[in-house]
Amino acid sequence: MRRAHSVEPAPQSPPGTPRSDWFTIRRLAPYLWRYRWRVGFALTFLVAAKLANVGVPVLLKQLVDGLAIPAGDPRALLVVPVGLLVAYAGLRLMTTVFTELRELVFAKATHGAARQIALETFRHLHALSLRFHLERQTGGMTRDIERGTRALQSLVSYSLFTIVPTLVELVLVLVLLGSQFDMGFVWITLAALVAYAVFTITVTEWRTQYRRHMNELDSKAHSRAIDALLNYETVKYFNNEDFEARRYDEGLDAFRRAQLKSQGTLSLLNTGQQFIIAASLVAMLWRATDGVVEQRLTLGDFVMVNALLIQLYIPLNFLGVLYREVKQSLTDLDKMFNLLEREREVADAPDAHVLQVADATVRFEHVDFSYDPRRQILHDVSFEIPAGRTVAVVGASGSGKSTLARLLYRFYDVGGGGISVDGQDLRTLTQDSLRRAIGIVPQDTVLFNDSIGYNIGYGRAGASQAEIEAAARAAHIHDFIVAQPQGYDTVVGERGLKLSGGEKQRVAIARTLLKNPPILIFDEATSALDSANERAIQAELSSAARGKTALVIAHRLSTVVDAHQIVVLDHGRVIERGTHLQLLALQGAYARMWRLQQSSQSRAASQDGAEGEPVAAAL
Template sequence: MRRAAALPEPAASPGAPRSDWATLQRLLPYLWDYRWRVAAALVFLVAAKAANLGVPLLLKELVDRLAPGPVDARALLVVPAGLLVAYAALRLSTSVFTELRELVFAKATHGASKRIALEVFQHLHALSLRFHLERQTGGLTRDIERGTKALQSLVSYSLYTIVPTLVELGLALLLLGAKFDMGFVGITVAALVVYVVFTVSITEWRTQFRRRMNELDSRAHTRAIDALLNYETVKYFNNEAFEAQRYDQGLDEYRRAQIHSQNSLSMLNTGQQAIIAVSLLAMLWRATSGVVEGRLTLGDLVLINALLIQLYIPMNFLGVLYREVKQSLADLDKMFTLLAREREVADAPGAVALQVSGVTVRFEDVHFAYEPARPILHGVSFEIPAGRTVAVVGASGAGKSTLSRLLYRFYDVSGGRITIDGQDIRQVTQDSLRRAIGIVPQDTVLFNDTVAYNIGYGRTGATRDEIEAAARAAHIHDFIVAQPKGYDTVVGERGLKLSGGEKQRVAIARTLLKNPPVLVFDEATSALDSANERAIQAELKSASQGKTTLVIAHRLSTVVQAHEILVMDAGHIVERGTHEALLAAGGRYARMWALQHRRPEDTAQDPHGHQVA
């Protein structure tokens, strides 16, 4: 009896969104590398705000100097002129310090953004095949795009708007308290508290609408991308109107969410303006009363009014800023959730590079299931001796292609083990393992690039001569040079500009160029006509000389030269032997051979017109 084996569980789905503070903590290490730039940017920020606060002080002095009353004529000419020059200098200083702040910090913002985007890209490639089979490409790319932009927005809003506003607010309160009475400070603080509480409360309530908008946006985008990627299928079934209707439905749901969001935004803006208007009225009433009573000058009134304008103009955008910061944190959290997703297939601690010598591959009592309730392989054991070819045949769904996926470690076995030269492939690095294997898959997908690029992808850095040699070996060189652009011909999205047979020959050339010690041919000639199949079979046989080769096939004529043939059914090996031995045994393989080589006139039919063996 076979031992019970734990079946692989799907990768954990992302959990609930983490807190904003947790997201910020996750972000800080990326900015810590630029801490000196952050410090310099903060210095320039404070300098810019100090210069900005100097402007209303100069206005006060200018107004007081020009107030009616006996003055020295020379002072009346010289002093205001000097104040005007100082006023212009402060205005210029504010702009200079602001630009210096952005100049210094730009490298930090874009550097951190680039680093995160690269890490997410690398991590997505490191995730298992199960994740990529379950993903929705449109929504995933949208999340990555929004997350990358969110970092830049978050830094921009916080360092360039929120932090400067807080610095300016602190300096203004100090100025009001030092030059005037605490009543002005009290009114300002009370107004700000009410403003912030109102803004945060309404914005938190509005977040549900923005989140819903993003979900609907991603859904509509995913539908559009899927429809475009499956362009031919849409055309085959005349479903252009159906796809347009689905996309329109998604856009309509998105539009309704936008309207809800806009209505709540209008309510937020109206409330904010009411709070600002009341506080302005209270401050200016108190300042005007002071002027009338002689406690304050006209310059003081101008100073207070200018301070309030400088404070409340950025405060007008607090709701927008808070919402955008919250949304940026949410978008960043989605991207960090992708980074936090555990790899289902990861290198073992202390994994070493695969040491290749004779290259003997063994499957030892291998059990596997994509889902716990649906086992695929049941105790499969066989050996591919070094330099030999083993073929696996059987009906669709028998588990043949699963063998190649397990050999590549797209998944890990749930029982037993796979070894190469005695080394368990789970104990070696995935990079070294996959460098030792080359595959011609049944479903060939090409990059939307040139033919030369797609063939050269088998070994990046290969010369044009080596690429052409591989193309000749795959019998596609003549077709390529017959094209107007030759090897610079672009193959289109997923290679759709090429026929199935042409794509498969490109895949064969790519694998021949890689020239690994282990070869896997998964229905490598299924899309070829008989003449090309025979020619390619000769090339594949030549390429397999001295290499350990696993051939997966439906057409038995392609495996007759194999050193051993395995017949699989429902995840079990039911027969094994050479072509001649299996024919002589008269079992399942012999019946498959007879069925594939039967002449049409020899095929019997039942009373309903169905073919019978």
């Protein structure tokens, strides 16, 4: 394979400036398009409901004018109470019926779109690179997803169920005022609506910055709380409960100040809106009163104008709140779309193919890599893991050993050179097929807050209980599990904190043994085990690796003496390679590490014996 020296730069984070609201709406449209027939039916019911609602004041006018029938006229009993009252009640009923039908028809579209976006975001987050997840704050990110999902439902509900109906009713009212009365009523209404809309939009746009800042502080405080709770034991180790409480309180206090500023701007908005509505109501009713006095209008006309204005301005008054909520929903939705549109640092090539495993030979060829362009981690690393063989990589901390495992899993792409499995470059493979062929026992084992059986079974979805127990026996943890009151149903707690380090590592070993892939990675797989268990599990790991291609990353050299080849890394460079005996014969870096570890173990054993003598003498 030809060696390459170029280093790909890490992808940049998306810009923090929010996009326009129309961009967010266009981004949302495809999710609702699949429910377009439901949208059409919902709009039909919406128009029907508003026609019935506007018809109520018209009937009220007829009812009031009908009261002018002279006393004793038989029509007073038949026409007014029976005809108009029944029609009035019918229109009221139909308004409610059509409104409920609209919401019932569109409920599936709202919840369906929210579910689709939430699921797509969840899948996308799992597809993002390891770099993103190492830099993220879990609390803030989950808050953004939660608010975004809720914002979608609020946005659709507010726009379709309140804003659009209000606009439809506005058009109907203006048509009715223009046809029944003079255009003065129409111009007053339009002037009030324009003033109301301009004021609401201007002030809301101005105060959106405060609402956005308030949400950022909310996410920050929430992230601090989540981090402190996830690291409960660390907080306890260092007696930092008060420190964490102060940090959380600082976040809450900043959030409170932002809330007060947001509430102050809200009060200004509400006061201005009410002033505009009150002024327009006075102008309209004064004109209607003048018409009644001059006998150009009837008393029923006056009642109809008043009823129309009340029906129009009540939702219009609420429209200010709705616009505010819609703006906030668009802001929250945009933050979730930012997550959804975050580019993958490591993505499958358009022509990527499924890994075809023949003998599972792994090759690292002239690999260069850096997490940050300013600091190179691996320099021209080349070695081969033949099929069915075990190759160990040793070296001091920070020499790049664990980076090799991350690159083999393709959590990152190499900066130069290449890695191949059976001659197939990892960059030409689908990540799913590659990772199905690899199993890993990591140094730091994190478990799901579920049962032990679930965590072992996670290695292969759908595995039977017998297979899970067989893997547990192979990892020497079966006896421990069955000794628990709930056996394999024992819950391990958040991140597995109810288990010891050795128990968690044995669960991880069992999980990987259950997966049974052709390629195995052991990254300090026995680092949390005592000497007796280490020897027992080391034998099981050797048995599990028999016939498989295995990469062993180790710090304790005693665990890799039986490897077919040992590669020694120093500051990201291969400085030695060979079997255990060959490397000792070289009297190089490996031999020095071996002597150092052997002398450390001898001193520890001597110290344990010396400490035991006074105890024995005292007894």
